[in-house]
Amino acid sequence: MSEISEKAKVRILGGGIGDKPASVKPVAEPALAPVAPAASASAAKPLFLADAADGADLLDAALTMQPLAHLCATPQVQTPFVAAVAGPAGAGKTFALKRLAQEIEALTRTPDGLPRTVVARVDAADGAEPPVAFATAAYAALDQEPGGTDYSALLDESAHAGGDPLRAAKAAADRHEELVRKLEAERTQLDEVEARRARLADAILFETPGSRIDVFTRSRRGAIESRLKRFDLAGADPTASYRELVRDVAAMGPGGRLSVALRAITASGGQRRLLLWAIVAFVIGVALGMLAAGAAQSVAPGYGPVEAASGWIAANSGALRTAAGVFCALAALLLVWSLWRALSFSNLLFRGASFLNHDLRDRKRDLEARAARLNQRVTALAADAEKAAAHAEAAARRAGAKAASREPGPEFLEASHAPATAARAFLAAIGERIARGRSEAAPDRLVFLVDSLDALPPGRAVDWIEAARTAIGPGSVAVLGLDLARLVEPLGGASEARRRFEKWLQAIVNLPGRSGLDSERLMARLIATDGQPASAPIDPKIGAAMAEPLSPTETALLTALGPLAAHSARGAKRFLNAYRLARVSNAPRPAVALMLAVAFADDEARAVMQKRLASDAQELSDVDGPEALVRAVKSARAANNGPISAADARAAEAIARRYAISL
Numbered sequence: 001m002s003e004i005s006e007k008a009k010v011r012i013l014g015g016g017i018g019d020k021p022a023s024v025k026p027v028a029e030p031a032l033a034p035v036a037p038a039a040s041a042s043a044a045k046p047l048f049l050a051d052a053a054d055g056a057d058l059l060d061a062a063l064t065m066q067p068l069a070h071l072c073a074t075p076q077v078q079t080p081f082v083a084a085v086a087g088p089a090g091a092g093k094t095f096a097l098k099r100l101a102q103e104i105e106a107l108t109r110t111p112d113g114l115p116r117t118v119v120a121r122v123d124a125a126d127g128a129e130p131p132v133a134f135a136t137a138a139y140a141a142l143d144q145e146p147g148g149t150d151y152s153a154l155l156d157e158s159a160h161a162g163g164d165p166l167r168a169a170k171a172a173a174d175r176h177e178e179l180v181r182k183l184e185a186e187r188t189q190l191d192e193v194e195a196r197r198a199r200l201a202d203a204i205l206f207e208t209p210g211s212r213i214d215v216f217t218r219s220r221r222g223a224i225e226s227r228l229k230r231f232d233l234a235g236a237d238p239t240a241s242y243r244e245l246v247r248d249v250a251a252m253g254p255g256g257r258l259s260v261a262l263r264a265i266t267a268s269g270g271q272r273r274l275l276l277w278a279i280v281a282f283v284i285g286v287a288l289g290m291l292a293a294g295a296a297q298s299v300a301p302g303y304g305p306v307e308a309a310s311g312w313i314a315a316n317s318g319a320l321r322t323a324a325g326v327f328c329a330l331a332a333l334l335l336v337w338s339l340w341r342a343l344s345f346s347n348l349l350f351r352g353a354s355f356l357n358h359d360l361r362d363r364k365r366d367l368e369a370r371a372a373r374l375n376q377r378v379t380a381l382a383a384d385a386e387k388a389a390a391h392a393e394a395a396a397r398r399a400g401a402k403a404a405s406r407e408p409g410p411e412f413l414e415a416s417h418a419p420a421t422a423a424r425a426f427l428a429a430i431g432e433r434i435a436r437g438r439s440e441a442a443p444d445r446l447v448f449l450v451d452s453l454d455a456l457p458p459g460r461a462v463d464w465i466e467a468a469r470t471a472i473g474p475g476s477v478a479v480l481g482l483d484l485a486r487l488v489e490p491l492g493g494a495s496e497a498r499r500r501f502e503k504w505l506q507a508i509v510n511l512p513g514r515s516g517l518d519s520e521r522l523m524a525r526l527i528a529t530d531g532q533p534a535s536a537p538i539d540p541k542i543g544a545a546m547a548e549p550l551s552p553t554e555t556a557l558l559t560a561l562g563p564l565a566a567h568s569a570r571g572a573k574r575f576l577n578a579y580r581l582a583r584v585s586n587a588p589r590p591a592v593a594l595m596l597a598v599a600f601a602d603d604e605a606r607a608v609m610q611k612r613l614a615s616d617a618q619e620l621s622d623v624d625g626p627e628a629l630v631r632a633v634k635s636a637r638a639a640n641n642g643p644i645s646a647a648d649a650r651a652a653e654a655i656a657r658r659y660a661i662s663l
Contacts, residue, residue: 061096061511062103063539064658067581068509069103070543072447072477073113079445080431080472082504084480086662087511089454093481096511097121097449100479103538104447108147112543114444118146124461125452130468134448134478135423138430142443154442156391158429169395176388183381190374197367201250204359205243212355217242220348227345231268246352250360257350264342271338278334285327292320424471431473446476453482458490469504480505485663494663501661502570507577510658545584553639557593560635564605564628565597575600578659591620591644591652594636598629598653599660605629613650619643 068085071077085096101121107113120141122133139159142151156172196203204211217224217239225238235241249260266272433442450468453461465480472478484501491497501508550558558579566572575596582592598609608625620643623633637644 061092062099064509064511065096065100065103066539066542067546067584068479068507069100069107070112070546071507071581072100072479073104073107073117073445074543074547075114075444076547077445077477079475079477080469081477081506082469082472082480083477083507083509084482084484084505085509085511086482086484088483088485091483091511093454093483093511094451097451097479097481101449106538107543110538110540112540112547116147116149116442116444117447118142118443118445119447119449122448122450123452124450124464124468125455129420129423130464131420131423131427131471134468134471135426137448138427138446141446142430149441149443151441151443152387153390153394154430154433157394158426158433169392172388172392172395176385176392179381179385179388183378183385186374186378186381190371190378193367193371193374197364197371200360200363200367201247201356204356204363205247206240208359211359213243213246213352213359216352216355224348227341227348230270230341231264231345233268242348242352245349246356249349250353250356252353257346257353260349261342261346264346265338267342271341274334274338274341278331278338280331281327281334282331285324285329285331288320288324288327292317292324427471427476428473431475434473434475443475446472448472448476448478450478450480453480454486458487462487462490465504484661488663497663498661502568502574505661506574507581508659508661509581510660510662542584546580548583554589554593557590557635557639561593561597561632564626564632565600571600578656582655582659585652585655587652587655588640588644588648590636590639591648592655593639594632594644595649595652595656596660597632599656601629602626609653613646613653618646620646620649 065085068083071081071083085093085100087093087096101119104113104117104119108115108117118138118141120134120137122137124130124133126133128136139155142155145151205213208214221239224242225234228234228238228241233241233245249257252260264271266275430442430446434444434446436442453464456464461482465482468478468480484497488494488497491500558576561575562572565575578596578600579593582596583589585592595609598605605626605628608623608629612620612623620633620637623629
């Protein structure tokens with residue numbers, strides 16, 4: 001790169017030797033006329049409806065799921081707890097589970113719900129073992145920071161549960177070092193980009209063949225060299241000198257460029273000589289004009305030489321006027337020539353600056369986009385490195401001073417941990433930390449929503465449920481979506497299936513089947529809603545009814561219904577759970593309790609009650625049947641302070657079917 005004399009540059013660009021040009025201002029892009037946004041395809045009203053799980057709630061699944069949502073998101077639940085959303089194929093179990101998740105998330109924002117309830121969705125048909133599927137879903141749900149809570153420390157600590165703490169500490173330290181190396185590499189790239197942005201003008205001018213300014217400089221090389229030589233700015237390499245001048249001019253604003261154009265008039269010795277000769281010619285022309293006009297005749301006559309000169313001037317006045325005009329014209333020509341030289345030189349610089357600014361605008365946009373991407377990556381890596389450092393410190397504390405003095409355990413100890421074993425250890429560690437209370441960064445409740453069990457073969461589904469119910473730990477609730485009827489045969493018949501379901505499931509919510517569906521009402525609601533989802537408001541009465549203590553009347557009635565409904569301790573718990581869910585309905589509570597007890601009773605008692613409800617009787621009077629059923633009806637009538645109408649009994653029987661095992 002050739003250096004131009006600083007004094008020569010000052011004559012053109014102004015300022016002192018130590019002055020630095022301001023930052024280059026890219027040429028502003030032309031403003032574009034605003035364009036009206038096109039209508040979004042998602043905002044268009046749908047005409048054809050898909051069989052999606054996020055459509056309109058035509059069967060009031062949200063209202064059906066609200067009692068179960070309260071069960072999942074309130075503290076008055078012993079965990080681990082397993083419930084089921086049961087129904088035949090096509091009953092809408094997937095839709096109901098999605099609505100259940102929405103109701104749970106809505107409850108977390110109310111005073112009645114646990115604020116840190118995390119919902120994890122499990123797909124039983126993805127091929128993973130149940131513990132692995134539960135652990136994967138829990139990790140994914142907690143890693144998304146639901147509710148803005150950071151569970152990274154919990155995940156890191158639980159992920160190494162059951163393993164060698166020193167190995168975990170070393171892995172955490174290695175992870176931190178790896179992130180730090182990546183962070184430093186990204187910062188180095190960012191510094192390089194920033195350095196390129198700082199010297200972008202020099203890079204385009206001197207190191208970028210094919211740019212606009214480079215093409216212009218090469219195509220006008222002869223004109224550039226000649227004009228720079230006129231202004232004593234050519235230096236050893238006129239092209240390099242011109243690029244330096246363009247760089248400085250491009251950094252100037254309108255006032256600076258005007259100053260450059262004015263300074264170019266007197267910037268060089270040739271320009272000053274032209275101006276000097278123009279002044280001399282003008283003065284001569286003015287003097288000759290004055291002589292021709294008779295200015296010298298004011299001298300007193302009689303003096304011989306003066307009188308002779310005056311005579312000569314008078315005789316040649318025409319020639320003097322012509323000479324005066326020639327000198328004045330010559331002065332004007334010299335002045336115009338000087339101005340033209342200054343203007344052409346300035347225009348050469350301004351055109352180069354314009355090309356440079358165009359190149360700067362294009363390259364700067366690319367560099368700014370790359371710098372923005374690098375900034376995002378640096379920010380993300382810095383956050384990850386900070387978390388990794390905290391995890392490494394926590395892992396080192398878990399390893400302890402004694403563990404730090406030895407080498408990590410042998411590899412076969414880690415290799416012996418099968419995926420299912422590691423998943424169970426992870427879930428157990430999370431359950432242990434949830435059970436400690438809210439002092440640690442752990443959720444209040446972990447809810448697993450298990451779908452697609454019906455996609456498995458019946459035998460495989462039975463094995464999956466058996467393994468899944470043992471995988472979850474304290475603080476966890478699992479809600480399974482399944483068809484109970486399709487599992488009866490693999491379980492060895494209805495009696496054995498009922499016994500196994502009573503063992504596995506502490507609560508059941510049955511979805512209505514297709515029989516008895518009000519198709520006219522269904523079609524009217526579908527047309528009215530356009531098939532679009534709408535959120536159902538949380539009903540505070542449901543939570544209040546579930547949390548309401550049992551009255552003395554209810555306590556006495558449930559105790560009297562025990563011989564009919566509960567044949568074991570497990571059956572008594574399930575009956576009480578079902579009653580607390582069913583009591584939120586509008587049916588009379590004594591009738592609801594009686595019908596639930598009948599639904600939990602043996603086949604004989606259920607058949608007698610079904611026969612009585614199918615009769616034309618207006619009241620539920622004494623029945624002929626098992627002694628336990630006769631005493632239960634009498635106790636319910638006493639709790640109701642009078643007879644139970646057949647209409648109330650049928651309404652209560654419909655509620656009881658929702659929360660009882662139906663095969």
